[in-house]
Amino acid sequence: MPLSSLPAPTSSRRVLITGAASGLGLALARGLAERGDRVLATDVARARPDSVPAGVDYLPLDVRLDADWTSALAHVRDSWGGVDVLVNNAGVATGGRIDVATMDEWHRIVDINLLGVVRGCRTFTPLLKEQGRGHIVNVASLAGLVHAPGMASYNAVKAGVVAVSETLDHELAPHGIAVSVVCPAFFRTNLGASFAGADGDMEAAGKRLLERSRRSADEVAAIVISGIDARRDIILTDWDGRIAWRVKRFARPIYRLAMRRAGARIASTSHTIE
Known part of the structure; x- marks a missing residue:
């Protein structure tokens, strides 16, 4: 589904996106802006990155701070008088066997990928309650639903984002606030550049999966935008992801066998500590 084929929204929405200088965040910012939404792209860079397209506002935002x-809340209040959609997209990649990945890696990914989402939800929920409407979109991963071996820290934080999102979907519905969680499988992005861990074997495997994917960030963004428009609670972006999730839910022995085989392949590799 190309971005250009998406119908325009019935009215211009005010959208804040974290991690929007590259990857899926950039594709979402571009796609939403092209449809007429007002978009505030945020990322860790203090100066506006060249990648952020014209017509999209930019604000530095480190989701750990x-x-x-x-500052982001004050900006949307002063500039827009509110916000309609908050997209908690910022995140980093990691992978590692439990006896190889360090505790520093665990602290880093929890602080960015999980607590970054929590901070965004906590910051903007009071404003959305005041408005009596709004939409929080949290970007997790298929890893939040299907837990392959060698990815304990990444699986844990993405499962946490799924759990937070489902909780808030129920908690905030009485206030007119929708909550969606996005669970894409691997797609072509620069996420691999954020790998920084001790398990070199798992890092190399993760980068290969990203590089070999046939899906682009723009293709995934188009599906995500369609899901946002429909206010779906879970947005699955890939047919293979849908199959994997359904197999886990409804054919548990097959899922378990596949994961055990993946674990055996990982066990046959040597520990590469850099």
Whole structure:
């Protein structure tokens, strides 16, 4: 589904996206802006990145910093008078066997991928309650639903994002606030550049999966935008992801066998500590 084929929204929405200088965040910013939405792209760079397209506003925001979230809230209040859609997209990649990945890696990915989402939800929920409407979109991963071996820390934080999203979907519905969680499988992006861990074998395997994927960030973004328009609670972007999730839910022995085989392949590789 190309971005150009998406219908325009019935009215211009005010959208804040984290991690929007590259990858899926950039594709979402571009796609939403082209349809007439007002988009505020945020990322860790203090100066506006060249990648952010014309017509899209930019604000530096490190999702680990409470002060940056406070500034983002003040910015949308002052500039827009509110916000309609918050997309918590920022994240990093990691992978590692439990006895190879370090505790520093665990702290880093929890702080960015899980607590970054939590900070965004906590910061903007009071504003959305004041408005009596809004939509929070949290980008997790298929890894939040299907838990392959060698990815304990990544699986854990993405499963946490799924759990937070489902909880808030129920908690905030009485206030007119929708919550969606996005669970894409591997797609071509620069996420591999954020790998920084001790398990070189798992890092190399993850980068290969990203590079070999036939799906682009723009293709995934088009499906995500369609899901946002429909206010779906879970947005699955790939047919193979849908199959994997359904197999886990409804054919557990087959799922378990596949994961055990994957674990055996990982066990046959040597530990590469850099």
